[in-house]
Amino acid sequence: MRKRIVRMTTGAAIATGALLAAPLVGAQQLYPTRVVRLVVPFPAGGVADVLGRMTAQRLSAQYGQQMVVENRAGSGGHVGAELVARATPDGYTIMFGTIGVHAAYGIYSKLSYDPAKDLQPVILLADMPNILVVHPSVPARNTKEFIALAKAKPGELNFGTAGAGSSTHMIGELFKVVAGVNLAHIPYKGSAPAMADLLGGQIHLMFENLPVAIQHVRSGRIRAIGMTSRTRSASMPEVPTIAETGLPEYEATAWFTIGAPAKAPGDIVRKLNGDIDAWLKAPEMQAKWKEMGVTPLGGSPDVAAKFFASETVKWNRVIKAAAIRAD
Numbered sequence: 001m002r003k004r005i006v007r008m009t010t011g012a013a014i015a016t017g018a019l020l021a022a023p024l025v026g027a028q029q030l031y032p033t034r035v036v037r038l039v040v041p042f043p044a045g046g047v048a049d050v051l052g053r054m055t056a057q058r059l060s061a062q063y064g065q066q067m068v069v070e071n072r073a074g075s076g077g078h079v080g081a082e083l084v085a086r087a088t089p090d091g092y093t094i095m096f097g098t099i100g101v102h103a104a105y106g107i108y109s110k111l112s113y114d115p116a117k118d119l120q121p122v123i124l125l126a127d128m129p130n131i132l133v134v135h136p137s138v139p140a141r142n143t144k145e146f147i148a149l150a151k152a153k154p155g156e157l158n159f160g161t162a163g164a165g166s167s168t169h170m171i172g173e174l175f176k177v178v179a180g181v182n183l184a185h186i187p188y189k190g191s192a193p194a195m196a197d198l199l200g201g202q203i204h205l206m207f208e209n210l211p212v213a214i215q216h217v218r219s220g221r222i223r224a225i226g227m228t229s230r231t232r233s234a235s236m237p238e239v240p241t242i243a244e245t246g247l248p249e250y251e252a253t254a255w256f257t258i259g260a261p262a263k264a265p266g267d268i269v270r271k272l273n274g275d276i277d278a279w280l281k282a283p284e285m286q287a288k289w290k291e292m293g294v295t296p297l298g299g300s301p302d303v304a305a306k307f308f309a310s311e312t313v314k315w316n317r318v319i320k321a322a323a324i325r326a327d
């Protein structure tokens with residue numbers, strides 16, 4: 001009789017465990033069941049905002065649940081990134097990441113969170129060349145002329161950026177190191193306000209993400225000096241690279257990611273990864289990426305993590321060489 005009771009108790013426990021586990025598994029399979037917040041750590045109008053909204057729109061349609069973009073600008077992306085790092089790690093708060101958040105955070109010695117430990121990658125979204133653009137008042141039409149001008153006027157030419165540690169900042173700092181010139185850095189809270197000042201002549205130049213600059217170059221309101229990538233962009237093949245017009249050892253691109261709090265559930269991270277990866281590679285999207293000057297990347301979270309590590313080493317060298325500090 002006693003053995004029978006034990007067997008019944010064990011069976012009841014297994015059944016109870018299965019019942020308890022079933023809702024959890026179901027919840028993971030049904031994710032998301034409510035609004036998801038995608039934090040973009042820059043103001044509206046820049047490439048991060050545009051790509052973030054495209055991502056949110058796609059996933060909202062696919063999931064039948066709204067993904068809301070929340071712009072939280074400041075400190076080169078770290079205001080928004082820290083918000084995500086501190087959020088409940090349930091997959092309902094994710095973020096749009098950049099070089100500044102995942103690789104160039106060494107310019108800050110007093111961050112109140114650790115991007116490498118408190119955030120995890122979901123996917124590498126895309127990369128793109130930046131483009132060195134100047135106000136028409138700047139008397140330089142190619143890389144050689146620009147370098148000569150900068151050397152003749154050390155510290156007098158200023159470049160605007162999306163913030164300290166952003167791709168638009170770090171790519172400019174790399175140019176300064178490789179070219180041996182002194183350009184004054186003017187940080188903004190995003191590319192949109194920086195571009196507004198460039199168009200108005202308040203600053204001299206930018207190393208801007210290509211999609212933000214294309215329309216203004218084509219309208220003649222700013223002048224393109226060169227692409228920061230190793231090869232010319234298919235979106236603007238008429239613009240030579242900086243490497244081919246005066247600085248052969250120079251190359252840099254901006255890149256973007258989707259990330260989540262470090263303890264977000266692995267199955268949700270994998271679901272987001274797979275769905276975004278499929279979208280990036282969808283045949284119907286390829287013309288759009290080309291039009292924007294964007295190269296879709298994709299791949300697993302592990303691929304993204306290894307990429308972050310290698311990029312951190314690269315940009316830490318620039319930070320050290322240029323003695324960059326944002327504190």
